[in-house]
Amino acid sequence: MNNHHDASKIERYTANDRSYHWATAMTFILLAISGLAMFHPSLFWLSNLLGGGQWTRILHPFIGLLMFGLFAVLVFRFWHHNVMEPVDHQWMKQMPDVIHNREENLPHIGRYNAGQKILFFVLIFCMAGLLLSGVVIWRAYFSWVFPIGLIRFSALLHAFCAFVLMTSIIVHIYAAIWVKGSIGAMMRGSVSLGWARKHHRLWFDEVVKASEEKH
Amino acid sequence: MPLQSLDIKRMSATTVQPPSVREPITGTVAKLIDTTKCIGCKACQTACMEWNDLRDEVGENHGTYDNPTDMTENSWTVMRFSEYENPNGDLEWLIRKDGCMHCEDPGCLKACPAPGAIVQYTNGIVDFQEENCIGCGYCVSGCPFDVPRISKKDSRAYKCTMCSDRVAVGQEPACVKTCPTGAIVFGTKEDMKQHAEERITDLKSRGFENAGLYDPLGVGGTHVMYVLHHADNPSLYHGLPNKPRISPMVGIWKGLSKPLAVASMAAAAVIGFFHYTRIGPNEVTEKDEQEAAEAAKAAKAATAATSSPSEEAHHE
Numbered sequence: 001m002n003n004h005h006d007a008s009k010i011e012r013y014t015a016n017d018r019s020y021h022w023a024t025a026m027t028f029i030l031l032a033i034s035g036l037a038m039f040h041p042s043l044f045w046l047s048n049l050l051g052g053g054q055w056t057r058i059l060h061p062f063i064g065l066l067m068f069g070l071f072a073v074l075v076f077r078f079w080h081h082n083v084m085e086p087v088d089h090q091w092m093k094q095m096p097d098v099i100h101n102r103e104e105n106l107p108h109i110g111r112y113n114a115g116q117k118i119l120f121f122v123l124i125f126c127m128a129g130l131l132l133s134g135v136v137i138w139r140a141y142f143s144w145v146f147p148i149g150l151i152r153f154s155a156l157l158h159a160f161c162a163f164v165l166m167t168s169i170i171v172h173i174y175a176a177i178w179v180k181g182s183i184g185a186m187m188r189g190s191v192s193l194g195w196a197r198k199h200h201r202l203w204f205d206e207v208v209k210a211s212e213e214k215h
Numbered sequence: 216m217p218l219q220s221l222d223i224k225r226m227s228a229t230t231v232q233p234p235s236v237r238e239p240i241t242g243t244v245a246k247l248i249d250t251t252k253c254i255g256c257k258a259c260q261t262a263c264m265e266w267n268d269l270r271d272e273v274g275e276n277h278g279t280y281d282n283p284t285d286m287t288e289n290s291w292t293v294m295r296f297s298e299y300e301n302p303n304g305d306l307e308w309l310i311r312k313d314g315c316m317h318c319e320d321p322g323c324l325k326a327c328p329a330p331g332a333i334v335q336y337t338n339g340i341v342d343f344q345e346e347n348c349i350g351c352g353y354c355v356s357g358c359p360f361d362v363p364r365i366s367k368k369d370s371r372a373y374k375c376t377m378c379s380d381r382v383a384v385g386q387e388p389a390c391v392k393t394c395p396t397g398a399i400v401f402g403t404k405e406d407m408k409q410h411a412e413e414r415i416t417d418l419k420s421r422g423f424e425n426a427g428l429y430d431p432l433g434v435g436g437t438h439v440m441y442v443l444h445h446a447d448n449p450s451l452y453h454g455l456p457n458k459p460r461i462s463p464m465v466g467i468w469k470g471l472s473k474p475l476a477v478a479s480m481a482a483a484a485v486i487g488f489f490h491y492t493r494i495g496p497n498e499v500t501e502k503d504e505q506e507a508a509e510a511a512k513a514a515k516a517a518t519a520a521t522s523s524p525s526e527e528a529h530h531e
Contacts, residue, residue, distance in 0.1 A: 038328040038351060039477075040474075040476075041228035041330060042477075044228055054350060056349065057349045057350050058370075140370065143355070148356065148361070152465055153464055155464070155468055156465075156472075159468055159472060159476070163472075167483050170484050170487065174487035174490070177496070178491060179497045180498045180499065192504060192507070193511055194505075196507070197507035197510060198507070204510075205510075208510070208515075212514055212518040
């Protein structure tokens with residue numbers, strides 16, 4: 001990792017962290033595009049990505065299972081960083097400071113801020129909802145098992161969870177573009193000392209302390 | 216579509232008006248099924264098989280005359296036999312020819328995500344265009360009458376076409392042509408309602424005071440209508456829905472939620488863009504880096520001081 005060679009860098013994501021993240025992201029993109037194709041008529045042309053309407057209908061649920069599996073690994077790897085703490089409530093209260101880049105006014109936070117933690121839990125809720133409702137509306141294999149009322153409810157739930165998920169991911173992607181250095185963190189695994197200290201002071205202190213104690 | 220049609224009122228997953236310049240001057244068509252005249256001979260089922268070249272698997276007897284026991288992709292119409300003991304203690308054998316009702320407001324068409332897979336002609340017939348079908352089964356969720364069936368062979372949805380191919384060339388549907396008792400008749404919807412009225416008057420004079428027409432308003436009326444002896448309780452006829460309507464869940468899913476969700480997601484992206492142009496990115500400055508480097512150095516010194524007190528921390 002870079003940080004062993006370069007004292008100005010801190011490792012934020014291991015190679016495995018990054019691989020699971022990007023594999024999940026790839027499946028998400030395929031699912032969002034094929035799902036939107038089946039959601040709104042004006043977006044049906046997106047079904048061409050997977051090779052037409054029938055292929056979209058065939059592949060979408062299988063890719064969905066894959067995404068759920070990959071995401072479950074991410075949850076397992078990151079959940080202990082995402083426990084809400086008292087400081088997170090203060091951070092949320094100062095949303096105007098967050099939005100206007102007045103980071104010096106914000107309380108010092110650990111590895112993730114409250115927004116990131118909320119995203120984490122929203123994603124878990126959406127992924128679980130999508131998996132359960134998706135199985136119910138999977139016509140080729142499972143729909144005959146379930147009563148029609150449940151199938152109708154699941155179709156609506158699936159659309160709702162997908163909407164919340166996609167909107168959250170739009171925010172997630174924008175946040176990565178907004179806070180410079182974030183994309184590098186997930187692409188290459190490391191952040192600069194300045195980035196870590198500016199955005200995640202407590203995590204920076206922890207890492208610096210831990211790395212010195214190792215020597 | 217096998218034939219170009221200028222007579223399309225509505226098309227699935229299509230937000231613009233399909234070609235619909237020609238309007239039938241005589242109004243829409245309807246098939247009237249008079250359950251009081253039906254003898255359950257299943258000639259209509261056979262005619263349907265023959266005209267549409269469908270052959271279902273030979274099944275097993277399940278103790279009723281229903282054969283096959285349910286509609287399938289190969290059986291677009293099935294006679295339903297219900298035994299009903301009326302309040303006088305007499306047995307009534309209620310026989311209903313089940314199949315697509317050709318709703319004026321079709322739930323299948325509303326739910327379908329594939330453009331042009333379901334069309335409604337200006338004459339009122341609701342037709343599946345299987346070459347556009349993607350096999351998702353949303354039509355099954357949309358239908359209040361449990362009619363569409365997805366073929367396991369080709370993953371496409373099938374149902375009664377009301378012989379749209381015959382009707383297009385001025386013929387009646389095959390089931391109508393074959394019915395030996397005249398229990399199934401076909402014509403303009405207005406004519407069929409008038410005919411039904413005569414039948415209902417007759418039935419009432421014979422003691423069926425609840426006789427009536429089944430043309431449920433919850434789905435905007437249907438282009439397949441029933442004359443029932445017990446129009447006050449249609450569910451006696453093998454669960455014919457008393458008040459059919461498109462499920463509110465399908466209504467929300469395929470109604471308001473579609474434009475609202477797409478607009479919200481687009482708005483989220485646009486808001487992001489304007490945030491970037493108005494407030495700008497959150498960047499780490501040179502000063503931040505310097506301070507961080509110093510802090511790291513200080514931490515190192517502090518650690519060194521605690522591990523070996525003789526070494527002094529060096530401050531710049």
